[in-house]
Amino acid sequence: MIRRKAKEYSVSSLELGGTSEFTKHVPMKKLRSMKSVKYVILIALGFLLHSGYRFLTKPNSEREIIDITSEDLVNGDAIDYLKNSWDDEETKFAEERDSNVKAKLSDHAKKVLENQNAKKIESVKIKQETKKTKTVKNSEEKRQTEGVALESIAKQLRESNHLNKQIKDSVVDVKFHPKNDLERKDLKNEMEIENRIAELMDDEEDSQKADQMAVEDYNDPQKPVRRDPKVQQEFQQKAEQIAKVVHSKSVVLSEGHHSHDIPAFVTAVSQQTITQVEHLVASIQYFYPQESIYVFDLDLNDNQRKKLSSLCNVRMRGFWLNLFPSFIHDLSNFHWRPLIIQTALAEFAHITWINPGFKVSSTAFTEFVHRSEEPGILVIGQSADYSTFAVTHPKMYKYLSVDRTELFKSPHIEMRAMIIHNTDVVMNNFMKILTACAVEEHCLSPVGAAPDCTFDVTGREYANCHRHDESAINIILKNWLGHKPVDYLVKSNFLQPINKFDRANPKFCKE
Structure with missing residues (x-):
């Protein structure tokens, strides 16, 4: 009797379209569903946090690495790509290095050229001054020699009644x-x-x-x-x-x-x-x-x-x-x-x-x-x-x-x-x-x-x-x-x- 009543109560209730209160009648099933959802959410959040942490803590070189499949490795395309990338980096570095070297060499060459030009100008000035000094000195010596020669000639001419041919020729040529x-x-x-x-x-x-x-x-x-x-x-x-x-x-x-x-x-x-x-x-x-x-x-x-x-x-x-x-x-x-x-x-x-x-x-x-x-x-x-x-x-x-x-x-x-x-x-x-x-x-x-x-x-x-x-x-x-x-x-x-x-x-x- 007791079992029939319970069965009837249940069937009638369904047939009449009433609300079933599972939590009231089944509390263990409800508890298990809520926990599963929470666990899934926590696992997803953990996964996201872990991925974000790993991404943020990766070095720059690893960030720039493109994903390479096993098929790429078998075909050799990835190797060529990496090789080309490394060659480009090396070439770029070499160009920068050569450019710096050339710039330094150019600056050094300019300084050397400027120093050489300065030395040449100084040398020319010294030569000019030396030449000028020699010219003035030679001119002074020439004038002194000429003056001495003329004084000697004047003295000899005044003391004699005739011109000495040798003296006359020399003074004419000198002057x-x-x-x-x-x-x-x-x-x-x-x-x-x-x-x-x-x-x-x-x-x-x-x-x-x-x-x-x-x-x-x-x-x-x-x-x-x-x-x-x-x-x-x-x-x-x-x-x-x-x-x-x-x-x-x-x-x-x-x-x-x-x-x-x-x-x-x-x-x-x-x-x-x-x-x-x-x-x-x-x-x-x-x-x-x-x-x-x-x-x-x-x-x-x-x-x-x-x-x-x-x-x-x-x-x-x-x-x-x-x-x-x-x-x-x-x-x-x-x-x-x-x-x-x-x-x-x-x-x-x-x-x-x-x-x-x-x-x-x-x-x-x-x-x-x-x-x-x-x-x-x-x-x-x-x-x-x-x-x-x-x-x-x-x-x-x-x-x-x-x-x-x-x-x-x-x-x-x-x-x-x-x-x-x-x-x-x-x-x-x-x-x-x-x-x-x-x-x-x-x-x-x-x-x-x-x-x-x-x-x-x-x-x-x-x-x-x-x-x-x-x-x-x-x-x-x-x-x-x-x-x-x-x-x-x-x-x-x-x-x-x-x-x-x-x-x-x-x-x-x-x-």
Whole structure:
């Protein structure tokens, strides 16, 4: 009975669709299901945590390893892949290594090259300095040797009445290096003329005569000049001796000669006037490209002399200062100018002397040459607004006779150039007197002579200054040809003063 009721209760309950409470009636089955689910979840979580931990703790190299199957190993594809990967890594490492090595080598090479260049530059500088020092030393030694040689020559020439051929040849070669025998011959002839004129000079005797001269006031042109007859006689004798010496060594032109040639262009140069002479040479090269320019060297150094001699048509000539007494060495007194004019005139027979400081500006020169043939001299310049009396030291009158009244009234001639012909008339009336004054210290440069003038309103009174050889030329010409210079002075633009802004561009023809 009891078993049937329980069965019925169960069946009816199902048939009626009621809810079965298994947990109530079956508690062990419910407990087992819940635990299984929990275990599965815990195992999954553990597996995930373990996998994540292993992934995070793997090295980088293992992370990059691609999964390889057994089939890949059998086929060998995996091995090739790994090999290629390792080769790529090795190649990349080698390239980086080579790149670093190359960079280091390049830096090292640059440093080595820079050091070598620095050493080369330093070596070149040292060589240049050494060469420069040697050049300066050689130049100094050369100048000293040349000076000693010239002093020795001057002494020997002064002590003898004739030139020693060996000495003459050596000094010409040392200083000018002549290009041919003809040029050497001309240089030696010039030196011989200057030597013979120098033999007529005695600076001690001139000083004694100057001391003996009385100091007088000659500011009044009406007052006559008291001259020492002995001084006058000695001066005249010296002039005659000069004429004799020059006549024996020069070509004398006949009276009434006519020449269609342009007289040789002659000038002189010093270290102070070399730029001016370059301007003059450039102008002659431009207007008279076929004519030679003879430049007398006063005190140039070797480099300056070589530079001038390399200019087209320039012919260097020597003025041998060491042959003359010490007062000739002062170039500011212009004793050298009449002596060079005389030497050049003896060599070339007719010359065109041009003062440094001027340049040729036209071709209108042929007419001047024709005008100069009579009386044999022509001055290219201008009449000043002051008199020759105003710019002449009174002691010059002790040597040069002059009508001072006429000198007081006539304007002074400012000379730029002179055309001179070597005739007997010119020699006897002009050149021998000018040269004799040049070799007398106190004729051309009296004691107290000064270049700066203080003119009065009229420009005629003595201005306490002196024009050296220009004053002497004015006096001698006016004594000879009169105080109206229309016959021996030409005013022309043929010569112009050199502008300080002009640039000299002479042509070079030889080294």
